Amino acid sequence: MQTAQKSTSNQPQTHSNDEALVVIDNIDFAHGFGAHQVYRGLSMRIPKGKITAVMGPSGIGKTTLLRLIGAQLRPQQGTITFAGENIHALGRSDLYELRKRMSMLFQSGALFTDMTVYDNVAFPIREHSQLPEEIIETIVKLKLEAVGLRGARHLMPAELSGGMARRAALARAIALDPELIMYDEPFAGQDPISMGVIVKLIKELNQSLGLTSIVVTHDVAEVMTIADYVYIIADKKVVGHGTPSELEASDDPLVHQFLHGEADGPVPFHYAAPSLEDELLGVDNAR
């Protein structure tokens, strides 16, 4: 039987001989001058051309991880490399140049509300190229066709449903043919049909465009069907990782609790508090 690996060291996780596009090496990160520690000694390897899922309970800092990879945030310790380059050591202009090779689908879609769907998708192409408008139009139509929204190109973001907005944002995210695409909670708040469409798109785009994908989510069922490799984060570090089948077979209590959605376990049901008896009987420090 295959077993999931439990993270115990500070070394980058190794799961295969695949070439890694992103390597996260032993990072520490805290918000607000150390007031809120998010990660301590977190390490990961994101293999090229694969779909890697990062899962964990809400509020654990999964979106923060994507912002660290995109160098929107800087770790207090450790390094993150993208295609062999330490992204936090790059100058501002080099960083912006590098970001053209990666893309991110935000949870809200983050479409520009004063532009049509067409202009949203055309925006990164216009910003980064001198292509004539006829060629831009062709590219935009192809990208919108890929997500099934070619007919909705004249609509404004406010006229789109949540699922459509996310697909439009996905078309914009692939407009420059990036090497890496990061999905931040792509299934959150979606109806079953929209969810199915997004699952299909992530899989298809990854295969047809040869992308490397990082999917951050806590929707276990959806992501396990498409992920090549899965990391589970809790308690400021990676607590388990492996292929979906390895994780399913894992006997690690935390991995088991997360994958099966159990209310109590290593992640307790109750937020840390004094005992109920102490509090009800009025023990002084209970407040």
Next chain:
Amino acid sequence: MLDRVAALGRTTLNTIAGAGAAFFMLMRALVGKPTLRKSWPLLMQQMYSVGVLSLVIIVVSGLFIGMVLGLQGYTILVDFGAEQSLGPMVALSLLRELGPVVTALLFAGRAGSALTAEIGLMKATEQLSSLEMMGVDPLRRVISPRFWAGFYSMPILALVFSAVGIYGGYLVGVRWLGVDDGAFWSVMQSNVEWGQDIVNGIIKSLVFAFVVTWIALYKGYSCTPTSVGISRATTSTVVTASLAVLGLDFVLTALMFG
């Protein structure tokens, strides 16, 4: 006790970091090679948004303030038989003080709050983050054109305010209360100096434009990306910018006319 010291230290660090962040935000937005092909349409769009759309409130306010100045000035000056000095009184009040100051206060309330809310909302809906991830610097794409639009618009608005205010004073003083038409204009012309009065007023306006627009943009850019955070940032823009304008007005007046 230790917790309080830690909280004080954290607040101090956050304050210093905030001041540094505001400075660097402006520097990054303004320093760099401008690309005319992209910058010009964005600047024009923002000039319309913060400048042209502020015209109504500026013109209406200017007219009423000029009319009040005309009425108040006349009732005071007529007791001394000096109503022919109404023209310079209205013009100097507007050009030196009321034009730049009231325009800056109105600008902070109308355009400044709108800038803060717009940028705060862009932050809350992750539009600024998405720009960064597309390799587009939001400071150059979003902050810079808005800053220059505010910086160029406010002095023009202040001059419009003063011009309309002088006309308001003329309507009340000459047309309604019967001050001599020729005296009103000729005494004004001989008492208002280009350098001392008009240029100093424009300099004041430029300083206010710089400060008010900077505050509005920074408050939006650094706000907590929630509805409460945006609301607080918008209020803070109006309060901080208004106090900054009034404080700076005293300093500038002391330097120019003291």
